[in-house]
Amino acid sequence: MPSRHVRATxxxxxxxxxxxxxxxxxDLLEERWSPRAFxxxxxxxxxxxxxxxxxxxxxxxxxxxxxxxxxxxxxGTETFRAIESHLVGFNRAWAFRASALIVAIAEVATxxxxxRRWAEYDLGQSIAALAVQAHxxxxxxxxxxxxxxxxxxxxxxxxxxxxxxxxxxxxxxxxPSVLDEQAAARETAPRTRxxxxxxxxxxx
Amino acid sequence: MPSRHVRATxxxxxxxxxxxxxxxxxDLLEERWSPRAFxxxxxxxxxxxxxxxxxxxxxxxxxxxxxxxxxxxxxGTETFRAIESHLVGFNRAWAFRASALIVAIAEVATxxxxxRRWAEYDLGQSIAALAVQAHxxxxxxxxxxxxxxxxxxxxxxxxxxxxxxxxxxxxxxxxPSVLDEQAAARETAPRTRxxxxxxxxxxx
Numbered sequence: 001m002p003s004r005h006v007r008a009t010x011x012x013x014x015x016x017x018x019x020x021x022x023x024x025x026x027d028l029l030e031e032r033w034s035p036r037a038f039x040x041x042x043x044x045x046x047x048x049x050x051x052x053x054x055x056x057x058x059x060x061x062x063x064x065x066x067x068x069x070x071x072x073x074x075x076g077t078e079t080f081r082a083i084e085s086h087l088v089g090f091n092r093a094w095a096f097r098a099s100a101l102i103v104a105i106a107e108v109a110t111x112x113x114x115x116r117r118w119a120e121y122d123l124g125q126s127i128a129a130l131a132v133q134a135h136x137x138x139x140x141x142x143x144x145x146x147x148x149x150x151x152x153x154x155x156x157x158x159x160x161x162x163x164x165x166x167x168x169x170x171x172x173x174x175x176p177s178v179l180d181e182q183a184a185a186r187e188t189a190p191r192t193r194x195x196x197x198x199x200x201x202x203x204x
Numbered sequence: 205m206p207s208r209h210v211r212a213t214x215x216x217x218x219x220x221x222x223x224x225x226x227x228x229x230x231d232l233l234e235e236r237w238s239p240r241a242f243x244x245x246x247x248x249x250x251x252x253x254x255x256x257x258x259x260x261x262x263x264x265x266x267x268x269x270x271x272x273x274x275x276x277x278x279x280g281t282e283t284f285r286a287i288e289s290h291l292v293g294f295n296r297a298w299a300f301r302a303s304a305l306i307v308a309i310a311e312v313a314t315x316x317x318x319x320r321r322w323a324e325y326d327l328g329q330s331i332a333a334l335a336v337q338a339h340x341x342x343x344x345x346x347x348x349x350x351x352x353x354x355x356x357x358x359x360x361x362x363x364x365x366x367x368x369x370x371x372x373x374x375x376x377x378x379x380p381s382v383l384d385e386q387a388a389a390r391e392t393a394p395r396t397r398x399x400x401x402x403x404x405x406x407x408x
Contacts, residue, residue: 013232013339013340015255015340019262021258021261021262022254022258023251023254023255023258024255025255025258025259025262025337026232026259026336026337026340028217028230028232028336029259029262029263029333029336029337030262032262032264034264047227049407050226050227050400051219051227051228051229053400053403053404053407054225054226054227054229054400055229055230055233056403057225057397057398057400057403058223058225058229058233058234058236058395058397059233059332060236060238060335060347062347062349062370063349064396064397066397066398066403068403069403069404069405070403070404070405071404071405071406071407072404072406072407072408073406073407073408074408077408078408079406079407079408080408105405106325117349118324118328118349118369118370120322120324120325120328121310121324121325121327121328121369121370122328123325123328124322124324124325124326124327124328124329124332125328125329125331125332126332127329128263128328128329128330128332128333129233129332129336131264132230132232132233132336133229133230133233135217136217136219136230143264143266145266145267145321145322156405156406158405165322165325166266166322166325191262192268193261193262193268193270194261194270196254196257196258196261199257199260199261199270199272199273199274200257200273200274200275200276201273201274201275201309201360201362202275202276202277202283202360203253203257203275203276203277203283204276204277204278204281204282204283204284
């Protein structure tokens with residue numbers, strides 16, 4: 001596990017590299033992945049859940065407008081069941097074991113109808129921060145795009161200007177054997193990405 | 205500076221709290237802010253720049269489609285000048301001092317015209333990861349939405365399916381005295397956010 005000294009840092013950070021990354025990364029980023037095997041007995045306590053939400057809250061946003069909202073249900077609650085019942089397809093085969101489900105909602109317009117241009121982008125930033133905090137808390141996050149948007153909106157009475165964009169399953173990683181064969185196979189597949197020079201169009 | 209023990213963590217993380225956050229957060233998140241006062245002499249070396257881009261590369265995305273591209277210019281290059289010349293208004297008063305400017309581009313459709321529903325959201329996630337890595341490298345990031353989108357697209361020959369969403373100024377923090385009075389005043393203003401119970405619509 002190669003690592004290098006962090007230059008002039010103001011914070012404590014450990015850099016690691018277990019992928020084909022050309023540089024070691026902050027371990028909270030590098031070790032992050034999206035499991036499906038969650039421990040169906042594990043719970044998330046109030047402090048940890050609030051820490052995740054505070055991380056999302058303190059993420060940056062365009063003009064600090066913070067165009068993002070969240071619906072949070074812990075396993076065993078009506079809110080969890082309402083969210084879980086609107087997941088589709090393969091997600092229903094595993095997400096029910098999560099300790100919590102969080103709906104990430106973009107405020108795409110103000111109550112007066114003014115567009116919030118960066119709502120989805122800024123929502124993505126906030127869930128990325130939540131995932132960093134989750135990893136520090138010993139938790140993992142698996143985001144899903146596969147859910148019934150209109151059904152979820154109706155279930156929680158969301159106005160049109162609030163758009164559910166993702167649902168995140170959050171919990172404690174379990175052995176892949178809790179999953180069926182198809183899901184277990186995905187669980188142990190290596191993480192891959194496009195080459196850096198394919199996503200960086202120009203670098204000078 | 206209160207802190208608490210991190211539960212069952214797999215990574216090293218220091219939690220701190222200097223805001224009104226109800227919970228201490230990972231310091232790389234908590235200490236992050238968006239300065240305008242950058243050191244006009246500071247440079248960013250190849251390894252650090254690549255580490256930032258690798259952090260963006262390894263961020264999650266819907267179905268691992270990675271609908272994000274980047275244009276990177278270091279101060280003193282033609283690419284930097286081309287990006288900087290398309291910033292608008294107040295941003296032009298300070299962003300020229302950054303060590304690098306990075307255009308974050310959403311791939312909103314494939315070459316075949318299929319929509320990438322989560323392109324902007326996933327782009328936001330990648331820049332959030334880049335900012336965490338930057339902070340670990342002793343750098344700061346200030347994202348801007350104020351730039352001429354079409355002009356920037358033309359300058360780099362981007363097809364319509366590639367949408368520039370933000371430009372990030374990245375560099376080393378300098379004393380606010382490098383700024384004019386208006387910008388210096390903003391620099392020292394306290395960071396604020398909506399209350400947690402305003403952004404969390406339901407929590408159970």
